[in-house]
Amino acid sequence: MAKRVLIVEDEAAIREMVRFALTRAGFEVDEAADAAEAQTRVFERLPDLVLLDWMLPDISGIDLARRFKRDEATRELPIIMLTARGEEDDKIRGLEVGADDYVTKPFSPRELVARIRAVLRRITSPEHEVLEVNGLHLDQASHRITSHGKPVDLGPTEFRLLQFLMSHPERVYSRNQLIDRVWGGTAYIEERTVDVHVRRLRKALEPYQHDKFIQTVRGAGYRFSPQI
Ligand code: CA
Numbered sequence: 723m724a725k726r727v728l729i730v731e732d733e734a735a736i737r738e739m740v741r742f743a744l745t746r747a748g749f750e751v752d753e754a755a756d757a758a759e760a761q762t763r764v765f766e767r768l769p770d771l772v773l774l775d776w777m778l779p780d781i782s783g784i785d786l787a788r789r790f791k792r793d794e795a796t797r798e799l800p801i802i803m804l805t806a807r808g809e810e811d812d813k814i815r816g817l818e819v820g821a822d823d824y825v826t827k828p829f830s831p832r833e834l835v836a837r838i839r840a841v842l843r844r845i846t847s848p849e850h851e852v853l854e855v856n857g858l859h860l861d862q863a864s865h866r867i868t869s870h871g872k873p874v875d876l877g878p879t880e881f882r883l884l885q886f887l888m889s890h891p892e893r894v895y896s897r898n899q900l901i902d903r904v905w906g907g908t909a910y911i912e913e914r915t916v917d918v919h920v921r922r923l924r925k926a927l928e929p930y931q932h933d934k935f936i937q938t939v940r941g942a943g944y945r946f947s948p949q950i
Pocket residue numbers: 731732733775776777778
């Protein structure tokens with residue numbers, strides 16, 4: 723399921739840029755222009771992560787982060803602070819109140835997406851770290867893949883591709899959707915590159931007959947399914 727990110731920022735242009743980049747990278751995005759609106763949004767629907775600007779018109783981002791960390795319902799909510807360039811004290815204070823990371827303005831959409839993914843990966847609970855389908859194991863923490871206990875050797879792109887497909891079984895993804903979700907929205911990748919990596923992935927899984935899990939859906943894209 724798509725992760726939901728709440729961006730709390732009073733500058734509409736930055737909100738728009740972030741929404742565009744995150745949507746392209748496969749996130750769902752909520753917006754709030756100040757701390758009061760942020761609290762309402764979080765109360766309505768708890769996001770998976772909050773991007774929190776330091777400078778807000780009502781109360782500061784740091785005070786809002788502190789409130790979130792004090793409240794039982796939002797204590798575990800991951801927070802990435804957006805800080806102004808060179809404000810070292812801000813970064814340290816942000817981390818002190820429990821923010822998980824910070825991104826310095828101006829930031830690139832690619833960097834932001836990478837930071838968000840890294841924080842979300844870090845907070846993933848251990849029981850979700852191993853994906854298993856019919857003897858095929860993918861350990862998201864150690865990046866090890868085994869089939870019935872035997873190691874499967876994959877390149878980094880094939881690993882991410884398999885990780886994405888195994889996390890979203892029984893759904894068809896077009897080549898363009900896979901580019902967004904596996905390579906990231908800002909990467910320029912041609913559709914046939916996806917086919918190349920799918921071919922490599924199938925080849926690596928073939929000795930274990932797991933290649934048939936990666937299914938071509940004619941005219942639509944690819945699907946991961948243990949059912950033939
Ligand atoms: Ca601001």
